[in-house]
Amino acid sequence: MISPFSGNQVTVNNxxxxxxxxxxxxxxxxxxKAFTAWRASLRGATGTFLYQPHGSGKNLNGRTLAATAFPYSQTISVGGWAAGAASQLVGGDYLSINNTLFQIITAPAVADGNGRVLIEVSPNTRTQFATGSSVNFSSPKGRFRLIEGQDGAGISRDADTVSVGTLSAREAL
Incomplete structure (x- = not known):
């Protein structure tokens, strides 16, 4: 919102x-048929499903939160590297904690002296994650639900194939 008096702008990212x-x-x-049955089994926005972004996944296992991640945090501290080891993380990579999906904005190229990496993520955390929670880099997934009105059959046919249209969903919070 821009102040009509000073012209200053205040933005809030909640x-x-x-x-x-x-x-x-x-x-x-x-x-x-299998796809439309699965989509119908979600019962519109009632059911949920796990989704892994295409091309995501790094061969990084055994990583855990090195410190509690509090709600609204933009950064998380992850441990499990050797001191000074390459993190193998770059902006655009994905991770998940308890099937909550995050995208990495920035991450250091190497772990600190304690084998920890401070990672900036999006979106901000919305719940608290305890120290020691597993951080999934190898097959990061998020929980989603269909957007209202997306439970219809909506298919079209030609001689040999069937088109099922699109699927629209949002994160299940």
């Missing part, structure tokens, strides 16, 4: 969430 819109290539009748 909330962010993931949203998805997935398109699917035409598929066989059998695959389309």
């Amino acid at each position: 909330f962010a969430e993931w949203s998805l819109e997935l398109g699917f290539n035409p598929m066989s009748e059998a695959n389309a």
